[in-house]
Structures are given as structure tokens and as C-alpha cells.
Amino acid sequence: MKRPAKGRVLLGRFGAPHGVRGEIRLQSFTSDPLAIASYDGLTDKSGARHFRLRAVRPQGKDMLVAQVEGVDDRAGAEALNRVELYVARDKLPAPEEDEFYIADLIGLRAETADGVEIGTIVAVRNFGAGDILEIAPAGQGESLLVPFTKSMVPTVDVQGGRVVVEPPAEIEADREEKDA
Incomplete structure (x- = not known):
């Protein structure tokens, strides 16, 4: 997931046109994919363009087909390809308790269980096998990519502005060998 627009949460992304009457494929990131149609105030990342979904229906396992107000032909649908929808x-x-929005993770401090700062979460990515936290290191260097699982990230404290990252024993052993 890309860095969220300030004050907005990414809910979906338009894809390719579906047919010639203005329908468009839509990838929904809401827990109930069809619920994306119930949100008022959908905008693009900048907040300048507003969208209202007239109807959505499932297409296959991970995709929806949407009718967007004001889009009545294939050309209009093509113009929306790859536009992200925010609210x-x-x-x-x-x-709920022990729940959070992915967008709330951006900017949190990542640290070890001992309180040693690792860096700051700059993005949450998903390449198909699950969410991955991208952490910009506290010092210089390349971003760290950490699987966002309960075993690797046992603590998420949004109010406290931090997550606890516990690398597996193999990684810790490698670090100790390098430090020796």
C-alpha cells in the first residue's frame, strides 16, 4: 500500500474497463468488498475528484465491477484506470479493540522488545502473500521489509506511536555473528 493521502484512507482502486457501457473493474480493500459502494465522499488521492458508485457486483474472487456516476462509456471508464479511491x-x-486501520501504521516508530529504535514505518505493502511493513531505518541505509505477522510484530500500539518487531532467532544469530 502506498503512503496514505493526508487524512484519507485508501479503500479501493479502479482497474480496466468492463464492456462498452462505462462499467469498470474495481479492487476493494474494505473487509466486505461490496461495502465500498456504501461510502459517501470517495475521492482520488488529491481529494480533487469525487466519485459516487451507483452499483457494484462481484466478478470472480477478488474483483468487483462498478458503475460510476457520470461514466457512461468505455472511454470514461478507461480514464479512471488505476485511480485510487480514498475516503x-x-x-x-x-x-474495535486490538484493531486498527493500515493507514494508522504509517509514521509509527518500530522498535525491538527492549525499546531499541529500528526506524519508522513508511509503507505497508502487499505483493500477494500478506502484508509487509516497510521500515525506514533510524540511521542510514535501505528500508527494511518485515512480514506483518503476529510472531514478527507482536505489539501494535497506535496510541503510543509504536510497534514492536521481534526478528526470528536466525536473524538475531546472524547479527550477533556479524557484530563479533
């Missing part, structure tokens, strides 16, 4: 963060319900 203002304050329009979303508060997360």
Missing part, C-alpha cells in the same frame, strides 16, 4: 479518515468508524 476521509473521520468518516470511518473507530476500530
Whole structure:
């Protein structure tokens, strides 16, 4: 996932046109994919363009087909290809206990269980096998990519502004060998 637009949460992304009457494929990131149609105030990343979904229906396992208000032909649908849909963060319900929005992770401090700072979360990526935290190191160097699993990231403290990262024993052993 890309860095979120300030004050907005990414809910979906338009894909290729579907047919010639303006329908378009839509990838939804909401827990119930069809729920994306119920959100008012969908915008592009800049907040300048507003979208209203007239209807959505499932197509296959991971995709929807949407009818967008004001889009009535293939050319209009093609113009929306790859446009991301955002909603203002304050329009979303508060997360349940032990839940959070992915967008809330951006900017959190990543540290070890001992409180040693690793860096700052700059993105949450997903290449198909699960979410990965991209952490810009506290010092210089390349970003670290950490699988976002309970075993690797046992603590997420959004209010405290931090996550705890516990690398597997193999990585710790490699670090100790290099430090010796």
C-alpha cells in the first residue's frame, strides 16, 4: 500500500474497463468488498475528484465491477484506470479493540522488545502473500521489509506511536555473528 493521502484512507482502486457501457473493474480493500459502494465522499488521492458508485457486483474472487456516476462509456471508464479511491479518515468508524486501520501504521516508530529504535514505518505493502511493513531505518541505509505477522510484530500500539518487531532467532544469530 502506498503512503496514505493526508487524512484519507485508501479503500479501493479502479482497474480496466468492463464492456462498452462505462462499467469498470474495481479492487476493494474494505473487509466486505461490496461495502465500498456504501461510502459517501470517495475521492482520488488529491481529494480533487469525487466519485459516487451507483452499483457494484462481484466478478470472480477478488474483483468487483462498478458503475460510476457520470461514466457512461468505455472511454470514461478507461480514464479512471488505476485511480485510487480514498475516503476521509473521520468518516470511518473507530476500530474495535486490538484493531486498527493500515493507514494508522504509517509514521509509527518500530522498535525491538527492549525499546531499541529500528526506524519508522513508511509503507505497508502487499505483493500477494500478506502484508509487509516497510521500515525506514533510524540511521542510514535501505528500508527494511518485515512480514506483518503476529510472531514478527507482536505489539501494535497506535496510541503510543509504536510497534514492536521481534526478528526470528536466525536473524538475531546472524547479527550477533556479524557484530563479533
